Structures are given as structure tokens and as C-alpha cells.
Amino acid sequence: MYGWIWRHLPGGTAGKALLSLLLVLAVCALLLFVVFPWAEPFLPFNDVTVDG
Amino acid sequence: MRETETWDVVDTDTWDEAPDEAAYTDTDPDTWDATDADTWDDAADETAPIAQVRDDPPAGERWRTVVRTIGELLVTAGIIVLLFVVYELFVTDLLNGRRQNDLNQQVHEQWSQETPSSSSPRPQVPGDAFAVLHIPRLGEDYQRVVVEGTSHAALKDGPGHYSDSAQPGEVGNLAIAGHRTTYGSPFRDLDLVRPGDPIVVETADSWFVYRVLGDPATGDFDTDPSGIKGLEIVTPEDVQVINPVPDAAAGTPPTHAYLTLTTCHPRFSAAQRLIVHAELDGTPIAKADMPDGPPALTEG
Numbered sequence: 001m002y003g004w005i006w007r008h009l010p011g012g013t014a015g016k017a018l019l020s021l022l023l024v025l026a027v028c029a030l031l032l033f034v035v036f037p038w039a040e041p042f043l044p045f046n047d048v049t050v051d052g
Numbered sequence: 053m054r055e056t057e058t059w060d061v062v063d064t065d066t067w068d069e070a071p072d073e074a075a076y077t078d079t080d081p082d083t084w085d086a087t088d089a090d091t092w093d094d095a096a097d098e099t100a101p102i103a104q105v106r107d108d109p110p111a112g113e114r115w116r117t118v119v120r121t122i123g124e125l126l127v128t129a130g131i132i133v134l135l136f137v138v139y140e141l142f143v144t145d146l147l148n149g150r151r152q153n154d155l156n157q158q159v160h161e162q163w164s165q166e167t168p169s170s171s172s173p174r175p176q177v178p179g180d181a182f183a184v185l186h187i188p189r190l191g192e193d194y195q196r197v198v199v200e201g202t203s204h205a206a207l208k209d210g211p212g213h214y215s216d217s218a219q220p221g222e223v224g225n226l227a228i229a230g231h232r233t234t235y236g237s238p239f240r241d242l243d244l245v246r247p248g249d250p251i252v253v254e255t256a257d258s259w260f261v262y263r264v265l266g267d268p269a270t271g272d273f274d275t276d277p278s279g280i281k282g283l284e285i286v287t288p289e290d291v292q293v294i295n296p297v298p299d300a301a302a303g304t305p306p307t308h309a310y311l312t313l314t315t316c317h318p319r320f321s322a323a324q325r326l327i328v329h330a331e332l333d334g335t336p337i338a339k340a341d342m343p344d345g346p347p348a349l350t351e352g
Contacts (some may be wrong), residue, residue: 046234
């Protein structure tokens, strides 16, 4: 999977490395600001109220 | 890289069934390496260069890709879970810290603009700043802006006021929920409170000093004259803790002003709830009389 991505990135080694870094940062941002806030309510350890 | 080479050799061994055992004498797995493989491959078939042999076998190559991809996905999943832990333990605190700052500024601006006559109960919108909570036991400067409502979104901003519960100082039960972990963890150390500890609620024009129930002399939460425990651990379904008279039947008419804080217990779990009950001590103190807060704020 990672090998496939690496082979399909354009540019030389330096360009590929830079693009990889950008991709990693983009995925992290997506996770932190979109996926995690969405997934959080489904997890139990944030329940602090009493409800019937 | 070392791993890949090992796979190469093992694969070679399985799909290239040609080499006879006599030619391949090195059976110790530890010494299997590319050089060995080359040697015995060449010996077995001089006409088939090793590179061509490696390109040829589709089955082995495909399996290797499948296994490698599964491995990569598993490692990726592990990293995502770790990132989620970082998000919960650190990023949510940062987000909440910023939000609390904003709310604090907002609520004080709002209060300073209000004329005394307009301080009658105004309609409360979920998520709006509701009051400021001070718990000196959790730090001299401990203060959190309480928001209206206990929805998931509201509790991200700060402790939340159960919408149907009493107003500050009102006879009945003022109930507030807050996070034990994540989002600033306002109630992380709520289990440190002791009987008699002040919990101060600040509104636009008044201070309300509540005191944790129990016997301050012995530190026993269970021996308050009212019969209500100062601190208890209950199941998530025990809604009677936020009744107008805590732990009494829902219809019991209240005669005192109580304060109830709820959070999860134990930390990092939601199996139970940690509950703290307090009762209004004396009468509300007008902010005009004590702009810097009641003496209870600096107690202990």
C-alpha cells in the first residue's frame, strides 16, 4: 500500500518525500478535526450525566 | 528491508519447487539469506536467471502483496488509535481551554452590561453561558463557566446545567454535569472534596455559597443531618440523585436549595457516576457588597 503510493508520487526522492509529508499531515488534520469529533459521541467514556 | 529479503527466500522456496534437496543443503533457517538462495537457485537451473524467476511466479507474489498490505493496514490502524488517544488527552484540553477563555470573557461582558432590573431569569438557550462555578478545593483560582444544557456539544465547552434543574439559589436542586477526563477535565479531581467544602456559584449579580454535605468534623459524607450523602457513587441510571430533593422520590417537595455535581467514575470509564451533593449556606451574597467574592472562595 505505502509502496504503491510511493511509486505513484511524482518527482524525485526529495519531491516524493515532501509530498508524503504533506499527505501525512493532511490525513492527521482530517482525523483530528473531522473523524475524531464525529466518532467521539459513540464512545462511552465521555458520559458524565445521569439519565434514565 | 531485512524482512522483505527473508520473505523473498521463503517464497522462492515454496513456489520454485525445482531445486532438489541434495543441491540445497543449508536447511538452517537462520542462515537463509539472499546469497544462499542465489547459490542454490543457480545450481538448480543455470538457464533461469534469478530475476526472471522472481517476476514469473504470480501466486507467491500476490500472496506477498496481500500479506504486506494486511500488515501495513494493521500498523496504520494502531497509529490511528494512538492518535485518537493523543486527541482525547491533549487536543480536547486545548480546544476546551480556548473555549472557556472566550466564554469567560463573554459572560463577564454580558454581566457588566446588564442593569440590575434586567437580571430576572432570562430565557436560557442551550450552550449559552449560565454561571461561573468556583471550587476552592480544586485550586484557589479554579473557575469554570457553566453552560446551559447537558448535550454532548454543550459539555465540550464546560460543565453543563441540567436544563430542568433549579436555578442558582433556588429551592430545589441545581444539577451540573462535567467531564472527568478530556475537554479540560473540569471535574477530574471532584473526589477530593471534603464535607463542608464550599462550592461557589457566581451569577450576574450574586454569589451563592453551597457546602458539601456530610460531617466536616469526621470527614464522613454519610452522616449529614439531612440524610443526603455528600459524595456517592451510583450507576448511570440513578437519576434520583438530581431530583429536587436528592435521592428522594421525584415528587417530594423541596425545602432547601441543593447543588449536585455529576461526573463519570472511575476516571477513563463510564461504568458509574461520581456524585457530589451540597446545600446552600446562608443567603445569596450580592455582588455589589462583595465584588471580589465571598470569604468562602479563599478558605483553606
